Every structure is written in structure tokens, then in C-alpha cells.
Amino acid sequence: MVYEPKFYRCSECGAILEAITPHCCDELFCCGKETELMRANELITLEEKHMPVVKREGNTLTVCIGRVLHPMSSEHSILWIEVKSKYKTRRVMLKKGDDPVVTFNIPETIPVTVYSYCNLHGLWRISA
Numbered sequence: 001m002v003y004e005p006k007f008y009r010c011s012e013c014g015a016i017l018e019a020i021t022p023h024c025c026d027e028l029f030c031c032g033k034e035t036e037l038m039r040a041n042e043l044i045t046l047e048e049k050h051m052p053v054v055k056r057e058g059n060t061l062t063v064c065i066g067r068v069l070h071p072m073s074s075e076h077s078i079l080w081i082e083v084k085s086k087y088k089t090r091r092v093m094l095k096k097g098d099d100p101v102v103t104f105n106i107p108e109t110i111p112v113t114v115y116s117y118c119n120l121h122g123l124w125r126i127s128a
């Protein structure tokens with residue numbers, strides 16, 4: 001079973017915090033204020049431009065954000081993509097102008113959960 005992480009966002013500075021232990025409390029503080037526990041969106045529609053699309057071929061796992069690629073402008077972009085398995089977490093930070101497409105080397109028999117974060121539309125998740 002893949003551990004379900006908790007992601008928090010600071011409403012003051014925009015920092016994202018990830019609790020990496022399952023017993024983390026729900027009250028984390030940043031900038032002197034309690035952070036917001038983010039809920040991952042899991043709505044799957046063909047038009048959804050935020051949903052991670054996962055393709056696995058052998059040990060190559062490719063994550064593409066959206067069936068139509070998500071924008072990657074300075075105002076609106078995917079900031080990171082994270083792939084979590086039972087024993088490892090891999091995160092790629094993206095920047096303006098990058099394609100929101102990332103490949104990872106993960107054996108295809110290992111189940112993963114993929115997260116992505118849009119600076120305007122929040123946290124997205126899918127299991128593969």
C-alpha cells in the first residue's frame with residue numbers, strides 16, 4: 001500500500017509543506033498562521049487539463065499533465081510532479097516554459113500514486 005501523504009499550503013507565502021510521516025498532526029504553521037491541508041482533486045474527465053495521465057512501458061513511467069498539455073506560463077503552471085511508491089518518493093520541479101511531461105524509472109509492477117500541483121488550481125492525484 002502506498003502511504004498517503006498530506007500536503008499543506010501557507011496562505012501567506014504560498015509555501016507547500018509535505019508531511020512525510022503518516023502520524024503527522026493536522027496543524028502545521030507557517031508565517032505565524034495555521035496552514036491549509038490540501039485535498040487532492042481526482043475528478044477524471046477527458047477535458048480535465050490537470051489530471052496526471054500515466055503511461056507505463058517496462059520500467060519507464062511517463063507522466064503528462066492533461067490530455068491537452070497544461071499551460072506553463074509565469075501566471076499559470078504546474079509547479080511539480082511527484083510519484084510516490086511504497087518505498088520511494090520522486091519529485092520533479094518544473095518551471096515556466098517546461099512541458100509538464102516527466103519520465104521516471106520505476107518497475108511497472110510497482111503501484112504508484114502520482115501528484116501534481118498547479119499554482120492556480122491546486123493538488124491533483126491519480127493512482128497507476
Ligand SMILES: [Fe+2]
Nearest residue numbers: 076118120121
Ligand atoms: Fe491550472
